[in-house]
Every structure is written in structure tokens, then in C-alpha cells.
Amino acid sequence: MANSIEATLPPTSHQAHRDDVGARMGMWLFLFTEVLLFGGMFLIYAVYRYKYPDQFHLAGMELNTGIGTLNTIILLTSSLTMALSIAAIQKKNKALSIIMLCSTLLFAILFMVNKFFEWSAKISHGIYPGSKELLEKHNGEILFFGLYYVMTGLHAFHIIIGVIILTFMLVFLIRNKITSDNYIKLENSGLYWHIVDLIWIFLFPLFYLIQ
Amino acid sequence: MEHNNTSTEKHGSSYTTLVLVWVGLLALTSITVTVAGISLGQYTLFVALLIAAIKSGFVINIFMHIKFEEPIFKVFIAVSGITLFIIFLLTFFDYIYR
Numbered sequence: 001m002a003n004s005i006e007a008t009l010p011p012t013s014h015q016a017h018r019d020d021v022g023a024r025m026g027m028w029l030f031l032f033t034e035v036l037l038f039g040g041m042f043l044i045y046a047v048y049r050y051k052y053p054d055q056f057h058l059a060g061m062e063l064n065t066g067i068g069t070l071n072t073i074i075l076l077t078s079s080l081t082m083a084l085s086i087a088a089i090q091k092k093n094k095a096l097s098i099i100m101l102c103s104t105l106l107f108a109i110l111f112m113v114n115k116f117f118e119w120s121a122k123i124s125h126g127i128y129p130g131s132k133e134l135l136e137k138h139n140g141e142i143l144f145f146g147l148y149y150v151m152t153g154l155h156a157f158h159i160i161i162g163v164i165i166l167t168f169m170l171v172f173l174i175r176n177k178i179t180s181d182n183y184i185k186l187e188n189s190g191l192y193w194h195i196v197d198l199i200w201i202f203l204f205p206l207f208y209l210i211q
Numbered sequence: 212m213e214h215n216n217t218s219t220e221k222h223g224s225s226y227t228t229l230v231l232v233w234v235g236l237l238a239l240t241s242i243t244v245t246v247a248g249i250s251l252g253q254y255t256l257f258v259a260l261l262i263a264a265i266k267s268g269f270v271i272n273i274f275m276h277i278k279f280e281e282p283i284f285k286v287f288i289a290v291s292g293i294t295l296f297i298i299f300l301l302t303f304f305d306y307i308y309r
Contacts, residue, residue, distance in 0.1 A: 021281065028284060032291040039295045046299065047306055065244070072240050080233035083274045087224060147241035194275045201266045208248035 005112060023193045025047050027188040034158075041151050048143045055140025060210025062127070063148070067118050068208030071111055078107035079197040082166075082190045092180040096174070101170050101186075102115065104193065108163045113158050148207055155203060158196045160193050165189050224273060232273045239266050 049056045090197035126133035129149055134142055169189050172178045180184050243262040251258060272278040279283065 024280070024285075025284070028287055033288070035291055035295065039298065043299060043302055047302065050303075050306070065247075069240070069244055073237065076233060076240065079236075079270065079274055080229060083229045084223070084226060087229060088225060096240045191275055194270055197274075198267055198270050201270070202260075202263050205243055205247070205263055209243065209259055 018062075018182070018184075020187075021060065022073070022152060023184045023188060024191070027191050028192065031191060034195055034199075037043060038151070038154070041154070042202065042206075045147050045151070048140065048147070049206075052138070052140025052143065055138045056144050057210050059141040059144035059148075063208050063210075064118060064121070065208050067114055068204055071114050074107050074111045075197045075203070078104045078111070079194055081107065082193045086186055086190050089173070089178065089180055089183045089186060090179050094180075097186075098173055101173060105163060105166050105170070108159055108166070112114065112156065112163075113161055115152070115159075124145050152207065155199055157197065158199070162193050162196055165192065166190075224276065224279075228273065232269050236266055236269055239269075 081100045081103040085097045085104065088094075088097035088100055122128065127145055128134065129146055134145055167180065167191060169186050172185060238263050243259055246262070247255065248259050271288070277288065
């Protein structure tokens, strides 16, 4: 690795025509489309919870609050390490930035492992969309589990995309494509990662904390 | 006009601030889990959503550094939040008084 040599080279072409505020603004506009995507689903959830409060309560009791809480802690911590990774590169500490980005990736994978065990347990109990056991239940419960699979599934899909994006960022960071004076890529990836965390902050009480 | 094209250099959060926010988020998580165990009747959902909103405020302001961003970003967020609120409001008006 010729990091130290590359790092001391004078900044060249990438210095020209840069608008980091514009880049962040573009990212935020994309994030709003994400908010509307999930917002529509939260709306469906709200209407059906209003219509079938008792059955949502009953179905919600079947979810594992422990694993949900654990995943909440994991995601919040991954958000911290993501923010620390950006703060570190701002403070010209590349090594710490790499360590924090790797931690974020590790937590993301840990989240998916938990999700895998959670879903496997549900599916082995015969609760999955269209299953015999589920279709014998009341409408409200079928809707609850349908929304549970779609919303946490779409969220998990976002985590997978996030892992891919953050892996690219790690490579950029190692190869000095992301530096202490040009880290907008890392910042925007961070914004994406935080919105995924933000969506989970609402999914968690609505699905796992119906006692 | 002087253009500052570098990223949020002057308003990056310190490590300590970020860690403190994380501690706050974990504390709020433990509160929301504990409160869910207590029966508050119709207020349960309200309390859960209130705590989620406070947590979002922390994440948006500090982790997503909106607190240090130009005002237009805050306008963006307000507009998207209000849009979502109106969609919810109109849907429930339609649904409840149908």
C-alpha cells in the first residue's frame, strides 16, 4: 500500500467542480422518496391496526421482543460507528475511519443473522404468507403478519443494499478515493445508513412492542 | 460570494457528542421497552411513537448532522414530514367517516 505517498500528493482534478452541499441535497431528496415508500406502508399498517386492534395485539404477542430489542441496539450502534467513521475521516484519522466502517459492516451482518434466525423460527412454526396455519387465523392476524413480512423484509433488503454500498466505501477509503478533504461519498452513504436505522426506530415499537 | 466547497468541515460533531447521543438512544430504547410492559391502555401507542419521534430527532439532528446544515435542508424535511402527515390525516378522515 502506498497510502502515505498518495496521501501527500497535491490534490488535483477532483478538487475542481465539486458541490458537496448539492450532493448532500440530492441524497436527501432520494431519502424523501424512501420516507414516502415506507410511509405508504406505515399508512396501511395504521388503518388496519385501527380496524383490528385486538387481532394486531394478539399477533404482535407472537413476535420475539428480545430479538427485536437486540436488533434495535445493533442498528443504533451501527449508526454510531457510521457517524464516528465520518467524524474520523474529517479529523484526518484514516485508520479509525476504516475500523469504524468495518464495525458498521459487522453490525449490519449481525443484524441480518438475527433476522435470519427470527424469520426461520416464524417459518418453522408455519407462519409465513399464504401458509395453512396463517390462513386459518383471523383477517387482522393475517394482515399483521403480511405487513410484518413485507415491511421488515423491505427494511432488511435496504440493509443488504447498505452492506454493498458500505463495502464499496471501504474500498474507496483504503484506496484513498475518500480522503479527509473529499469524503462526500462516505457522508452520503452515512445518510442512507441512518435513514435505514430511522425506519427501524418506528418498525420496532409498532411490531415488537405490542404487549 | 465566497464558495466553500469542502464538506461539513467546520461543523463535524466530536466523538464525545456522538457517543453521548448513542447512550441517549440506548436509554430511550430501554425506556420504550419497559413502558411497553406496563399497561397504559390507549396511551401505550402514543408513548411508543413519542419516544420513537424523540429518537428520530437525535438521529436526524446529530448523526445526519441536520442541526449544522443549511436552512433549506430543514425546509425539505419539514415539507416531507407535513406531506406525510397530510396523507395520514386525509386517509383517516376518509376511513373513519366513510
